[in-house]
Amino acid sequence: MIDADIADANLTRWQRRCDEAGIANRPHIKTHRSIAWALRQIELGAAGITVQTVGEGEVMVGAGISDILLTSNTLGAAKLARLGALAARCDLASVSDSVAVVDALAGSARAAGARIRILIECDTGGGRCGLSEPDAIVDLARYVAAAEGLTFGGLMTYPAAGTRRKSAQALEATIAALRAASFEPAVISTGGSPDMWSDEGLEPVTEYRAGTYIYNDRSLISRGTASLDQCAMTVLATVVSRPTPDRAIIDAGSKALTSDLLGLQGYGMLIGLPDAVIYQLNEEHGLIDVSKCETRPEVGDRVRILPNHTCVVSNLFDRMLVVRGGKLLGTLPVDARGRSN
Amino acid sequence: MIDADIADANLTRWQRRCDEAGIANRPHIKTHRSIAWALRQIELGAAGITVQTVGEGEVMVGAGISDILLTSNTLGAAKLARLGALAARCDLASVSDSVAVVDALAGSARAAGARIRILIECDTGGGRCGLSEPDAIVDLARYVAAAEGLTFGGLMTYPAAGTRRKSAQALEATIAALRAASFEPAVISTGGSPDMWSDEGLEPVTEYRAGTYIYNDRSLISRGTASLDQCAMTVLATVVSRPTPDRAIIDAGSKALTSDLLGLQGYGMLIGLPDAVIYQLNEEHGLIDVSKCETRPEVGDRVRILPNHTCVVSNLFDRMLVVRGGKLLGTLPVDARGRSN
Incomplete structure (x- = not known):
């Protein structure tokens, strides 16, 4: 269940923050996987969207969204063919951290008669994908620039939470090395919801990718990034058993x-x-210790659960209930649910 | 990706075991959520199927399966109306551990002009739902028997792994109490894949609910229930980054x-x-420590991953690749994917 008033306020507040900071807002749609919410983000001023999979991109381009950043290395013949077809239908940027992936993306762009802008993925401390040595990044930028079908577009990183100062220093060293080699990185893309409200280390950044902020969740409350009244998603469940005074069981x-x-x-x-x-949690049941509760829920009671991690919950439901002002409006599809391919 | 030869062998072996033990096989379809596999289980001799949600039941009854056990307490007006409609279309049994749920099920049966057989859920040590005191179970059986639209059908339990002897003792005490009150529990239903091959504590049992055994998984290997060559499901992924000698990243x-x-x-x-x-795991990436590997996978390599828990993996995919004899046959839908409601 999504409280659309809260979600809308979250989107509006973040867009204003990006506008004031002079940073492009490129929301990650992995959280909602919803066309309606992606269009709302564009309407409010987003420069484009971020997707994590080709399938997410296909759904969003199918809805008319034209500016897409795909922040995953893509490999595999079938997936690359789909990626090329996608690039022929929109302004597509993607990422790479190796010659093998650059070759693959160039091949898919050429086969589709399209161009793909490439951001080189930098590991600035997050320990995921990405290159970390400025010289290696310059070498790969040179390789991209020489590849038919590709354009070197800049840098992409996902810093670990609380490390954006260190991340900025790494980015600045790489930017300096690129400029010394006559490459201008037009886009410096960073991301992450936990630190989105921090001003630290934003100097080199030109665009920000945040996803979770539309709904927020228990994890972001625990990090101090959001408050409970800024959380838009809850899971509705019913207490179906009270086998002991201390144990309640819900149908979620x-x-x-x-x-x-x-x-x-x-x-x-x-x-x-x-x-x-x-x-x-069992597959369809949640076991709850209610021994510390002042009032204990009884069989038949409806409860609402704030999930730990909203992005993975969205992906389990075909449709979301949408409420505004406490009233049920209806349901919206989770259009890209299951599109992890 | 499902190896249909392995899955078929798993189904056949378990059906033979049930036949030899004189126990009805009532496979739990939550693992595969697939019509094709449920029909195969029936074809091989299953007495009927087990479902965990009304939605799973709707999919399976829609495919013509007529004997369904729903092993969840069901509450909530909308869901109860669907349950009644389901009972009007098949031979439906469900469970209860409280007067509130019995009242709810009786109401849904009467509204639909249907009958529902009720198994009383017993907690025989599993610590999930269920009553544990024989007297309380007899009282609820009496309440069920007096309810218009319902028939008392017997007992249902899910023992914790390794406790089937204790579970059998609890069941036998309850059966004795029921008989002393002139109630004959026609069905004594137990379940669980980890102990499915154990002979212990089967004496009072008339039917067995197992789900995971169709595919098996890493969890069942760790418990000694299955071997690697009896595992039918793997997740196909591609190595998309090797940022350091020790770290490989896959697109799953x-x-x-x-x-x-x-x-x-x-x-x-x-x-x-x-x-x-x-x-x-990030949402679309798996981070792998390959430092201990003799040969380390490289960018572009395909890998196959045996999941920890196959039932929740099925539920993330709309379709499964099916192979036989090492050849791709095509894809089958996961018909009841997402039907947790």
Whole structure:
């Protein structure tokens, strides 16, 4: 269930922040996987969107969104053919951190008669994909620039939480090395919801990729990034059993809430019952310790659960209930649900 | 990707075991959520199927399966109306552990002009839903028997792994109490894949619910229930980055493998690379420590991952690739994917 008033306020506030900071807002649609919300983000001023998979891109381009950044190395003949077809239909940028991936992307662009802008993925401390040595990045930029079908577009990174100062220093060293080799990185793209409101290390950045901020979740509350009244998604469930005074069981389990803990205790927070602990998930059931609750939920009670990690919850549902002003408007599809390919 | 030869052998072996033991096989379709596999289970001799949600039941009854056990307490007006409609279309049994749920099921049966057989859910040590005191179970059986639209059908339990002897003792005490009150429990239903091959505590049991055994998974290997060559499901992925000598990154993350650990180290096992450790999942990426591998996978290599928990992986994919004899046959839909409601 999505509170559209809260989601809209979250989108508006972040767009204003990007406008004031002079940074392009390129929201990551992996969180909502929804055409309606992506269009709303564009309407509010987003420069384009970020997708993590070719399938997400296909859904969004199919809805008329024309400016797409795909932040994954793409390999495999079938997927590359789809990527080329996508590039022929929109302004597509993607990422690479190796000659093998540059070759693959160039091949798909040429086969489709399209161009792909390439951001080189930099590991500035996050420990995911990406190159970290400025010289290696300059070498790969040169390789991209020489590849038919590709354009060198700049740099992309995803810093670990709390490290954006260090990330900025790494980016600046790389930018200097690129300029010394006569490459101008037009786009310096960073991302991450946990630190999105921090001013630290934004100097070299030209665009920001945030996803979770549309809904927020228990993880972002624990990091101080969002407050409970800025959380737009809850999972509706019903108490179906009270086998003991201390145990309540709801009809939502790991196929609704996922097993993502993200370092938190328990698999979500019950709204209005902060002392209840969802200590175990079976596939369709959540087991709750209610021993610390002042009032304990009874069989038949409806409860709302704030999930630990909203992005993976969206991906389990075909449709979301949308409420505004406390009233149910109807349902919206999660258009790109399951498009992890 | 499903190896249909392996899955078929798993189904056949378990059906033979049930036939030899004189126990009805009522496979749980939550694992595959597939009409084709459910029909294959019936064809091989299953007495009917088990579902965990009304939505799963709707998909399976829509495919013509007529004998369904729904092993969840069901509450909520909309869901109960669907349950009644389902009962009007098939031979439906469901479970209850409270007067509130019995009242709800009776109401839905009457509204639909249908009958529902009720198994009383017993907690025989599993600590999920269920009553544990024989007297309370007899009282609820009496309440069921008096309810218009319902028939008392017997007992249902899900023992914790390794406790089937204790579970049998609890069941036998309850059966004795029921008989003393002139109630004959026609069905004594137990379940669970981990102990499915154990003879212990089967004496009172008339039917067995197992789900995972169709595909098996890393969790069941760790429990000694299955061997690697009995595992039918793997997730195909591609190595898309090798940022350091020790780190490989694949294009499968928590939206393909899920975060379920089930007590294991790492988020799955790479076939042929047993020393690789999938130590972190992002949504679309798996981070692998390859430092202990004799041969390390390179960018572009295809890998196959045995998931920790096959049931939650099925639920993330619309379709599964099906291979037989090493050849790709095509794809089958995961018909009840997302039907957790």
